[in-house]
Amino acid sequence: MSVKPRLSRGLRDLLPESMIARQRLIDTVRGIYEIYGFSPLDTPAIEYLDVLSGSAGQEAQQSIFRVTNPEKEDLGLRFDLTVPLSRVVSQHSGISFPFRRYQVAQVWRADKPDPGRFRQFTQFDLDAIGAPCGRADVEIIAAICDSLSAIDAGPYLVRFSSREILNLLLRRAGIRQERAAAVFRVLDKLDKIGLGKVKLELTSGYTDSSGDRIRGVGLSAAQVEVIEEFLSVSGATRSEVLRKLVALFSSVPDSTEQLDVIDGISSTLDALGYHSDRVALDVSIARGLAYYTGPVFEAVLLDAPRFGSVFGGGRYDNLVSRFGGPPIPATGASMGVDRLLAAMEHLGRVRPVKTAAQVLVSVMDETLAGQCMRVAFDLRRAGIRTEIQVAPGKLGKQLKRANRLGIPYVVLIGSNEAERGVVTVKQMAVAMKQGAGIKGHGEWRQARFGQREVARGKVAETLRSLLDHAS
RNA sequence: GCCGACGUAGCUCAGCUGGUUAGAGCGCCUGAUUGUGGAUCAGGAGGUCGAUGGUUCGACUCCAUCCGUCGGUACCA
CATH class of the missing domain: 3.30.930.10 (Bira Bifunctional Protein; Domain 2)
Known part of the structure; x- marks a missing residue:
């Protein structure tokens, strides 16, 4: 019972x-x-x-x-x-x-x-x-x-x-x-x-x-x-x-x-x-x-x-x-x-916030998880509140999570990025704005709005400046 | 504490005067070119009908008690 x-x-x-x-x-x-x-x-x-x-x-x-x-x-x-x-x-x-x-x-x-x-x-x-x-x-x-x-x-x-x-x-x-x-x-x-x-x-x-x-x-x-x-x-x-x-x-x-x-x-x-x-x-x-x-x-x-x-x-x-x-x-x-x-x-004077995290570091490929962790810890050591994806799941699911919790930035590290020593930084709100008129699912997926590639060593710096400008 | 109303899925509710397998919308999960949230579409999970007892051939539906919620009132060191 x-x-x-x-x-x-x-x-x-x-x-x-x-x-x-x-x-x-x-x-x-x-x-x-x-x-x-x-x-x-x-x-x-x-x-x-x-x-x-x-x-x-x-x-x-x-x-x-x-x-x-x-x-x-x-x-x-x-x-x-x-x-x-x-x-x-x-x-x-x-x-x-x-x-x-x-x-x-x-x-x-x-x-x-x-x-x-x-x-x-x-x-x-x-x-x-x-x-x-x-x-x-x-x-x-x-x-x-x-x-x-x-x-x-x-x-x-x-x-x-x-x-x-x-x-x-x-x-x-x-x-x-x-x-x-x-x-x-x-x-x-x-x-x-x-x-x-x-x-x-x-x-x-x-x-x-x-x-x-x-x-x-x-x-x-x-x-x-x-x-x-x-x-x-x-x-x-x-x-x-x-x-x-x-x-x-x-x-x-x-x-x-x-x-x-x-x-x-x-x-x-x-x-x-x-x-x-x-x-x-x-x-x-x-x-x-x-x-x-x-x-x-x-x-x-x-x-x-x-x-x-x-x-x-x-x-x-x-x-x-x-x-x-x-x-x-x-x-x-x-x-x-x-x-x-x-x-x-x-009075509407309390903005509902679901998470303290400012960045979600996604993990698309378990073999790259170590690299993802290192990026996440670089961000944390730079004072950026960072969540790393700790449960397995497709990228779509991870982005959905960021969207729902209101995490403004997602870092993507897949084989494409890993090969070239870069990461992709996605700005969720920018992407939402750019994709507003799009009807088809496939088009939405491929457009990859609000994304930019950043050198591995520059991630913390880039996010810091994005966060400072946003606030 | 006292008076009143109400209690059906996570949320908002439907369910005719008691009658078989209790429904909807939203939300959630899965999927729609295997690396992309939203929109759309298709599936799916989820309720011992607040609890217990009673009336009845039969109760989500009627009755009693309890628990809870809401409104009013009291209290607020």
Whole structure:
């Protein structure tokens, strides 16, 4: 009885066609983070369950994939990279702060999968631990911008706000701090469900179209009015929004100090060239997450708003202290690699590439295979990504393979070439263009479009110049 | 998690109110002067009809449960 090949729910294979674009994106972003002087970190996929679940509520524990080991300990797969990071900085006493690291790795959540949302997915995190509010947040936001620009994701907007601004709102509206998490979670949905439903959910709740009862937070009408007034604060620039916030919160004690922090971040961003057209102060950004304590931010692709935020992050000054010791100020952001790729694919900004190979060295005649191999290795040593035909087959089949995989050049070495110490270089695209009008099979075959003979010693040089001109 | 729809070849689907050997297009493989992709033509492979149980003389078709997919909603550290 054979085993049926299959994958469990929410898991998927990433075939070469997906992996090539993905790795290029990751390489590009890694380059940005290294330019910023961040260092790489890796941690195990498996952590102790209590290490993972401490920070999150019990509802969060449900989405942890549980595992065990031969010692029968309770373990789980990491659901993000921030919690393992806070373990690392608490556990390794030799670490010197600020600890600025990046990490790209798989994480797992046992949630219901949705389009573009899987149970195993990749996050690319950038964090600075031991960095108080200010420059560290600025450089995280700047790195988000530089990454989105570098990967050519199209127009984007980083929106940021601050938990402290939201706390001012709570004080102005007379909402107790214990309700903060519930209120923020509802506010975070503004984009998705609109003001009307947000207001309902903040008060009495409502019954949605599927008949599901949505529980309300139970605020008073007067409190919701204050929130609505706050949410209507907007402006063309960050400084305009800030001016309005200063006016709005003038009656709340200490509000200017809190808003000065945001003002500082905003003006530094301006000085560095990150202006309001791509980094907006948007008071509706709450981030659902409970552990944020200061600035919070997220990024969307403006042409693909339905994919939601492709970066998310914020300041979490208390997270590390749950492993004991003093609070360590920290800030960071996480790129949703899968979501970002899905959005860019949707926008046609990811060119599908089936293979990394630029050249296929065909093998027409097994007795000449040695020569073919030598040519292939000459190309490889010249830095040209080269596949050599490793399975037997007719030339037609080999060309078909190159065509299908999108390999732009094929090197042909048969007895004709071998006798004269040359090889034939075929440019697949040129041949396709030249043969466009041809109807008959025989004529097509004999025309041998897009081919040129090159001396054996010049193959690498020739292909190098062809490739350079093509790109 | 909850509500709803759906599940037939690798993909997109057809299959009349239950009735013999389940079809098409695309894709794939082979071939059409043995050293040439494409187009065209000719062949071919591939499905225990999502799984299990039930109703029936008989089930791809009806029923139940499970699994999965899609849509909505919730969640998203």
